[in-house]
Amino acid sequence: MGVLKTINHRKNRIIRHLKGRLLAHWLNLQYFRQPPELTRLRHILLLRLDDKAGDMVVTTFTARHLADQGYKVSVLTGPVCGQILSGCDYLEKIFLYKNRMSLHQLRAEKFGAVIDFDDVHDYERLKLLWRLGAGCNIGFNKDRLKIYHYSLAHLDADTHITARHRKVLALFSIYPQHTRYFLGGSPQEREKVCRALSYSPGESVIAINPLSGAPDKDFSVTQVQAIIAYLRQTRPDSKIVITGIPQKVREFAGPGVCIIPDSTINTAIETVRIAELVISTDTSIVHIANALNRNLLAVYNRRRLKDTGLPGYKIWAPNYAAARQIVVSEPQVRDAPVDAILTGIEAFLNRGKGLRQDAQIAASLAADIRENQGE
Structure with a gap:
């Protein structure tokens, strides 16, 4: 058959x-x-x-x-x-x-x-x-x-x-000075996000988007665990949320980490809207964060676009001042060392906040999790 x-x-x-x-x-x-x-x-x-x-x-x-x-x-x-x-x-x-x-x-x-x-x-x-x-x-x-x-x-x-x-x-003889994307809002989805997170204005929310449209661009469970552990030590008061379709991101769940039920793309938009920092693979969340001008750490591999063969990490880069892009050399993002990701997160969290600089925390946490996973 x-x-x-x-x-x-x-x-x-x-x-x-x-x-x-x-x-x-x-x-x-x-x-x-x-x-x-x-x-x-x-x-x-x-x-x-x-x-x-x-x-x-x-x-x-x-x-x-x-x-x-x-x-x-x-x-x-x-x-x-x-x-x-x-x-x-x-x-x-x-x-x-x-x-x-x-x-x-x-x-x-x-x-x-x-x-x-x-x-x-x-x-x-x-x-x-x-x-x-x-x-x-x-x-x-x-x-x-x-x-x-x-x-x-x-x-x-x-x-x-x-x-x-x-x-x-x-x-059409239109020459914009700045490049901006223009998204609307969804009050119903915003209310759903705030209710799921028990969110109040002024609180810190950090969003992690682990999956993309292609397996070679996805984070591994180990990488996400390392990111969460690092955030728990450096920003214990922050609310951590995993964005994505609940059935697909369930494996990334952990204590104190929120996955919003019945999530849609508009749920993700409203989550990004209130996030202090977004950590994402190469996917639509990158451009949503651009539209809403949120702090973004985006992790790409060097894959080429299917239709044209052009380098996706250049053509579809975040392309705005509040974003930092990490391009890994490994064909599979899941195989990349998590240390560079944690260092990138640290740079954002310490930007203008007077928080302690401690790259060793990131490295030791990554090593502990790799050891526990038998890697």
């Missing part, structure tokens, strides 16, 4: 690839690249079809600046990103994307422009653009596809992802 499933998946991939090439060829015969005047196209649809939370947080930079210039901005995305955007009142509408969805409602909007931020150009995406029938399609590295009226060349290993967004804004 497993062999038949594998064969069927391969067959379907090949068929989709062939359909994509045929559709691209046909569309190239139908379209002539005559870029319209963008300032006359007032209703804009942003595509974030893969439902990646970090990508969506960064996209709020473009969405907000377009909205501030009087454009009506809507977003087509998945359910997780839809939750993130629910408090963003500068957006016109949020549409939830499903494969083979009806486009009647979207077509009725008569979008002037569609902005596609991804490098992907598969059959489903091309078919979607064709059926939407917008006055203008904007994409990246799509020069061979004439359905894109503007194809912005951008494959730069040394520039942050926000450089792409600045290129889009420049098409």
